[in-house]
Amino acid sequence: MTSASGSPEGLDAILQHIASAHSSPDNDSLTESAIIASVSYLSSLPPEIHWLCTSSPLLPVVVQAIQLWGYGEPPAQATLAKFQPILAAAFARCPDCAVEWHAGFRRELKRVFTEVYSYDEKSTADFYVALEEWDAQRVGVGLESAMKIVERIPMAWKHVEVKGPLVECLAAPKLLLREPVYKRWRELFLRLEKIPVGVGDKWFPGAVVLVFDSDVRVREFGVQMFRKRSHKIREAEFELDLRDAIAGLITREAQKVLAIVRGY
Numbered sequence: 001m002t003s004a005s006g007s008p009e010g011l012d013a014i015l016q017h018i019a020s021a022h023s024s025p026d027n028d029s030l031t032e033s034a035i036i037a038s039v040s041y042l043s044s045l046p047p048e049i050h051w052l053c054t055s056s057p058l059l060p061v062v063v064q065a066i067q068l069w070g071y072g073e074p075p076a077q078a079t080l081a082k083f084q085p086i087l088a089a090a091f092a093r094c095p096d097c098a099v100e101w102h103a104g105f106r107r108e109l110k111r112v113f114t115e116v117y118s119y120d121e122k123s124t125a126d127f128y129v130a131l132e133e134w135d136a137q138r139v140g141v142g143l144e145s146a147m148k149i150v151e152r153i154p155m156a157w158k159h160v161e162v163k164g165p166l167v168e169c170l171a172a173p174k175l176l177l178r179e180p181v182y183k184r185w186r187e188l189f190l191r192l193e194k195i196p197v198g199v200g201d202k203w204f205p206g207a208v209v210l211v212f213d214s215d216v217r218v219r220e221f222g223v224q225m226f227r228k229r230s231h232k233i234r235e236a237e238f239e240l241d242l243r244d245a246i247a248g249l250i251t252r253e254a255q256k257v258l259a260i261v262r263g264y
Helices: 011-023 028-044 059-070 074-093 095-102 104-116 125-152 160-171 179-191 216-227 235-263
Strands: none
Touching: 011 028, 011 059, 028 059, 028 074, 059 074, 059 104, 059 125, 074 095, 074 125, 074 160, 095 104, 095 160, 125 160, 125 179, 160 179, 179 216
């Protein structure tokens, strides 16, 4: 259901609730009620509603709802366990929403944490670790399912279940730096007859991982994405999308060198 303005029905009330919570960031009960209301609202939306892509008005609601990850109490964890499959399904239906989960959503979440709640990096570290672990598990399952589709039917590259995990990993270098995820992604990439539309036809930060691959096909795919850039990498983009990935790559390559040295 949508309102006369084109927004999902009931959105204005949820946004007002969130605004009230943000205006009183020290009021824990108000913050928690806004989180629960956001989770309940998103959980009730029909599947045709997109959560994050095309400048979705739902972005503030998703940002508020995801803060549930930071609550370890049993009731909150029980609610989170019910919400996670709903969130995963929203990303599985729309690769663009999954990409925004790692881009615009992460930027807005960081802004709310720092500007609204005054959280520092240390206080949110465990939150982000939990979120990234969930992402890795979810995307890993998606890649496994995509491989089964490739093995079962022709022209599998046309299916959103294949395109989704492929493009999401490219939007999130941290996913590609996880060996189990990268192994599945690489296998899927090399098995495809054709690259799905929207995968690799523009710049994605995951390219920085691909250019270190030993297979020339994977490496060249990463190089092609770099060539899609219309401008040099700016400092803000580096800090948000590439700093941690490059640090991870340096650590990984250094470990390889150490392993070789110790072998002599």
